Amino acid sequence: MALQDCHVLDLPKIEDARGNLTFVEGDNHIPFDIKRVYYLYDVPGGSHRGAHAHRNLHQFMIAMSGSFDVTLTDGHEAKTFHLNRSYFGLYICPMMWRYLDNFSSGAVCMVMASARYDEADYIRDYDTFLKEVGV
Structure with missing residues (x-):
């Protein structure tokens, strides 16, 4: 997979004077079935x-x-990618090195994943990553 396979996706936004609603369906709005959800905060x-x-x-x-x-x-x-709205998100395909920074005060990052946690799936060393992608 290549960087161009990763992109921002718009999610449904149901507007209502009482408050808006957005939802995500696996294998519909995003290209995988959701097996795990976690979030970063504070x-x-x-x-x-x-x-x-x-x-x-x-x-x-x-x-x-x-x-x-x-x-x-x-x-x-x-x-x-600058993420700042709850009605769109970033699809990240496998074999992409990611780095998150520039968190605003009170930022909450929710991540939906295609599999349960598996330490063996992680590449935590950048040089190892470069070797695995053939650079």
Whole structure:
């Protein structure tokens, strides 16, 4: 997979004077069945998250509150996405190194994943990642 396979997806937004509603359906709005959901919050100012890749995992990342940046690289090129709305999110395909930073105060990042947690799926060393993608 290549960087261009990762992109922002718009989600349904049902507007109502009492408050808006957005929903996500696996294998419909996102290109995988959801097996796990987790979220990042209370990230201290100036901190970053991520700095790893997954061999097989597909993910969909949403800024539920606040904003943050996600920088992805496939080993050849990099692209930064600014997430700041709860009605769109970033699809991240396997073998993408990701780095999250620039968290606003109160930011909440929700991630939907295609599989349960598996430490063996992680690549936590950038040089190892580059070797695995053939760079």
